[in-house]
Amino acid sequence: MTTARRAVDAAPLIAETDLPPAAHFMDGTFVEPVTGGLIDVVDPCTEKVVARIPEGTTEDVDRAVSAALRAKGEWARRLPRERSEVLHSIADRVAEHAELLAGLESANTGKPLSVSRDDVAQTVDTFRFMAGAVRATTALAAGDYAENHLSVILREPLGVIGVVTPWNYPLLMAAWKIAPILAAGNTLVLKPSEQTPLTTLKFAELVADLLPPGVLNVVNGYGPVVGARLAEHPDLDMIALTGSVGSGRAVARAAADTLKRVHLELGGKAPVLVFPDADLTAAAQALRVAGFWNSGQECGAACRVLVHESVAEEFVRQLVDEVSQLVVGDPQAGEDVEVGPMVSKAHFDRVSGYLERARKAGIRAATGGEALDGPGYFIAPTVLVDVPEGAEAAREEIFGPVITVETFTEEEEAVRRAGDVPFGLSASVWTEDARRSHDIAARLDFGTVWVNSHLVLASEVPWGGFKGSGYGRDLSVYALDDYSRTKHVMHNHGR
Known part of the structure; x- marks a missing residue:
């Protein structure tokens, strides 16, 4: 008969000092919520509370979006090489703290350390791949496709993107979104799962000095409040979600009024x-x-x-x-x-x-x-x-x-x-x-x-589904396509 092996006299996976600040992350720093209560974060192995995080509100989302809006122009104007260097620095920082992040992931989710370490390694690889891919994007060659008119195809950032990540891979699924979003020149506001927010918040703490204030923002809270506000927010250009089919439907409905782009990576069987x-x-x-x-x-x-x-x-x-x-x-x-x-x-x-x-x-x-x-x-x-x-x-x-x-x-x-x-x-x-x-x-x-x-x-090949599993692609250069837009500029050079 199967039994669950329990740790006996084992050292804790994490120390109190390893926990990230119990706050939202906005404009490059951790901030207290406007109002609201606290959410218990529970260790599923012991059923004990390991941390408490603030329950975000629509006001918290609006503050984070304002920070992302202020930051988007400067970040979008950075050269691909400059954004690439930042992503490599993020990968280095995550690798430097790999054991800390793996322990925190396991303490929050209960997953075996082998799985958490794999998550961290793939997180590093995701940032490294996107750091390279943004410097090698391709598009239709410039040329005359109409007589005496030169066509040039430009790749532009979308702007500010809202992100909702799931509880099963809190760090890795955040990386799958954050890396291509930043590589493409966007800023973002991310809502981690209220059940497993710790590695996302720790990530924000670890990389805070590597990114300009407002480029990455994290708001804790529940989907029907924080997630819904991101989906409906008039100043967001896109909402990207990894989650259940039900959550995907709710996000798509909320996004419809503002006609923002929607990226959904949903369930499977x-x-x-x-x-x-x-x-x-x-x-x-x-x-x-x-x-x-x-x-x-x-x-x-x-x-x-x-x-x-x-x-x-x-x-x-x-x-x-x-x-x-x-x-x-x-x-x-x-x-x-x-x-x-x-x-x-x-x-x-x-x-x-x-x-x-x-x-x-x-x-x-x-x-x-x-x-x-x-x-x-x-x-x-x-x-x-x-x-x-x-x-x-x-x-x-x-x-x-x-x-x-x-x-x-x-x-x-x-x-x-x-x-x-x-x-x-x-x-x-x-x-x-x-x-x-x-x-x-x-x-x-x-x-x-x-x-x-x-x-x-x-990281080089796309991940995403058909039918009820959503649309859009994570990983690969296709993710960069999802988080950017094409602009056609045509010059009349007839003389």
Whole structure:
């Protein structure tokens, strides 16, 4: 039976002095809120309060936007080389404080230190990539496309951008937004999740001396207040959100009145298509990581297996063997801990509800399937089998340590069922047939399709979805495109 390993007499992950100021960050400094209460930040491993942050108001947002507006002209006029140097300095600063940020991330989210360290490393790489990419942007060549008229295409910053980031990757998702936004010459106001704000605030503290005042601003608070004000604010040129589908709809509706740009990276329900010729061992080993990384609280998680009936029994045997070996526990309980808790009591209850309803529907847990005893919001890594087509657990985003397994008979059926979800973020195809891999990948309606791997990311390639998973792209030069605008200037040079 799975148990959650607890730390015994371990040194705390962070000291009181490691915590960022419990305040908003505006105009280059931490400031107290206008009014409002405090929000408890809870360690999901112990259920104890580790910090309290201010509950932001619309007035706080307006102050931050004013600071960003004042700063936008000077920052936009900086040469790409100058902005690039600042981004490299930010990357250096984050790398210098990598262990501090990883410990703070784990203390706030409960994620294993291996996951938090990977987040910090990817944060550094994100800033380094954008620092280089902004110096190598391309566009349509200047030239005469109408007789005697020279056309020049300019890339311009949008202006001031509002950002809302999620609780599952607070530092990394902030970096995915901040780096291209700053590289493109914009200023921003960011709202971190009220559940996991600590590394974002610490980041702002660490880089405060590297950026002109007002370029980066952080306002704490709840989505219906702070997030809504950012989405509707008349002085913002864009709102960018990583979050749930419901949050994306709310942001898009609020942004419509001012016709500001909207960038949405929303949920997913990634299908994993395992064909008869697949390397079953490699697939099972890959899903041990890709299905349970960050405790399955990952929008690209390999959470929905569609396996050909001829190899289903053997694949499930290998998958269950891999998953049953996962080490669950507190991040302080050992470097080999792979799976932490759910981020909050509310999310723990939500995931537990999916498992209970699946059980009542006759879906069997081949391993896991239950909450774990003791303090903290731990759920056993779970593989659900005997999952019928259309089952709730196979269609809705559980966002926890749960993989569902369905079987298929024909290739066409697999493709159809893979796409029969409201999401279109990511998918993977497992086959040794190169022709099949190209064909199936082309027919899957998902923004990223891996072949014989899953959840492998790189700063050079785009990330984003189709359908209910939103629109816009993070990472790569496509993110720079999203956070800038093109202007056509045409000169009549006829004589």
